[in-house]
Amino acid sequence: MELRQLSYAVAVAETGSFTRAAQRCFVVQSALSHQIARLEGELGVRLFERGSRRVRVTPAGESFLGPAREALAAVERARGEAVASGGEVRGALRIGTITPLFAVDLPDLLATYRERHPAVRVTLHASLVRDLVQQVRDNVCDLAFVDTGPDELPRGLTGRALAHEDLAAIVPHGHPLAGAERTTASRLAEEEMVDMPPGSGIRRHNDAVFEAAGATRAVAFEAGTMTLLEQLVARGLGVGLVPAATAARMTAVTSTPTTDVPPRTVQVVWSASGASPAARAFLDLLPEHEPETP
Structure with a gap:
């Protein structure tokens, strides 16, 4: 073989x-x-x-x-370790990410990384958190940015929390909640909702929020992207619950803060068996301190 x-x-x-x-x-x-x-x-x-x-x-x-x-990953890691011992980082770095991602400035990180390690071939792709976690476990990705808590990581992965993000409701302009100072999960459950599909981190988070509130909601539409989700809400097809940083950038809808919705955690994850030299060099660019919970 x-x-x-x-x-x-x-x-x-x-x-x-x-x-x-x-x-x-x-x-x-x-x-x-x-x-x-x-x-x-x-x-x-x-x-x-x-x-x-x-x-x-x-x-x-x-x-x-x-x-x-x-x-194959072990061979690539061995090659990278040997080269890195001479002071140069080479090889490949495969990064997966959820979208949108506001916890870190990924383009800026990639620019800095390329400037410091020009010999590394970097590839980037976006997917659902369910798929990203599996890809890291299968060594398809070296690391991934996901919106899942540390206690939700499967065996074989380790991670570092980067941010805790508040969530906000989004409603059509002119909706009764558009002028509210705040709203709750129970109130949102009275409306039909638009959400991301199962397998996404935000959908899993939202499902847990409404279950904890004892509220049964109806998801009328599932959107593959936040852009489509915004458009569906803007047309009055439902209300949504999205990261506040994302809601702040949506102009076609009105955002309303929530009172009983816990923040979601965004973190970077990699194999618990160890990261390659190329991946370690990238992780060194990320903050090491644990973010404060809002």
Whole structure:
């Protein structure tokens, strides 16, 4: 079993295509397919089901991919440690993030990081917190910014709290709550609501808020982005509960503070087994002190 075979298998699984995997790995498709076939022959199992439109990972493939990613990450970490011992940080840094993110100035951090460590290849992508946590566990991401409390992290991950963010209600202009000084979860539950989809950190937080208040709410619409959520509320399709920093930037709706809604926690998470030199160098740019709870 060779490292390139592991890399090819991971690429096929993540792209769902031998063609796209070959492009990612900078090899011809025939060579990649040959190596995957050799690997399957050595293992005695099929890792992928080949279809006319898409390649699917088999149950055996799912079992294989986790350790394969761990092996590749260990090799990358070993390479990075060796280079870093000479005073230079190299390699790759894969960052995941929720959106929007106001706890840190991510573009400014990335600019500073690139200036200090130009030899590191940085990639950035946004997703739901549920997916980001899994990607860090699977070594698809080196670290991720998520809105989840420290006690909510699964085994294998560690984190550092960066901010506690208040939440605010958003309502259409002219809504009875638009002129209120404050509102409560129970009052919001009297209205139809718009929220982010399950799997997002803010949705999990909001569900817990209304459960704690003993209020049953109806989520009429689920929005994939905060921009769409704002537009749905602006058209009178429901009210929302979003981070106050996000609400302050929304011009199509009116925001109202809440009295009984606890803040959400935004933190950076990485593998408990250790961060690569490239990831450690990025973490060094983040505040180390625990933020005060509002």
